Amino acid sequence: MKISRETLARLEELRVLYGLPDVASGTFSALLALQAVDPTASTSVRAPADAVDRHVADSLSVLVLEEARAARRIADLGTGAGWPGLALAVALPGAQVSLVESASRHCRYLERALEVAAISNAEVVHARAEEWAGGAGTHDLVTARALAALPVLCEYAAPLLAEGGSLVAWKGAVAHDELADGNAAARILGLEPVEPLRVHPYAGARDHTLHAFRKIAPTPDRFPRRPGMATKRPLSVNTSLQL
Secondary structure, three states, rough: OOOOOOHHHHHHHHHHHOOOOOOHHHHHHHHHHHHHOOOOOOOOOOOOHHHHHHHHHHHHHHHHHHHHHOOOOEEOOOOOOOOOOOHHHHHOOEEEEEEOOOOHHHHHHHHHHHHHHHOEEEEEOOOOOOOOHHOOOEEEEEEOOOOHHHHHHHHHHHHHEEEEEEEEEOOOOOOHHHHHHHHHHHHHHEEEOOOEEEOOOOOOOEEEEEEEEEEOOOOOOOOOOOHHHHHHHOOOOOOOOOO
16 A cells, blocks of 8 residues: 555654654554555554554654653553554664464454564563563563553563663543552552653643553562453452562
């Protein structure tokens, strides 16, 4: 699929704004062209003119955080069509990015995307976050976009983070209860919440926030719980420290 001049200009604008490698615009163009025509891409936003902001610009907004720019081992959980993981692989060629996805059909699409766009510093991990033992304790950054509530994300991410690493979650407006439960879960899991950051990745974006949690202590050995428990019985302000 041919990418319009307007979309190419927007990609170049983002490349300059975030100081990305010279090849970034072309790589993103290849990804958007594939996503537009491949029915297995896990997104309803396919038109490149829309996806350049809704996916690329939104994903790159995390680069305002130093912990994201400095990360060298990144895991993107429930990556779906690959955002923000693909964007981070393009933006940070010195980092190794794991695209963690449990659905095999989505994994097949991601493998095609890496091949088509010639992205060599990313890999597809076909696994649930709770079952990915090979990723435990090794990541500087764990990302999650439109995946789950904050307490669930904290439980998924904490075992994968090295001490000093961070979870960053893309969120819209977050209810007080979810924020309180997320902060409570973080304390149980060895994480420290950071003040949420409002971002404006593109014109018309509303209620976009980045919620970060830094790992400051070892995660208790009882985590991760078995698959499904984080969503079935999420940690909260009412959770006892003795589960």
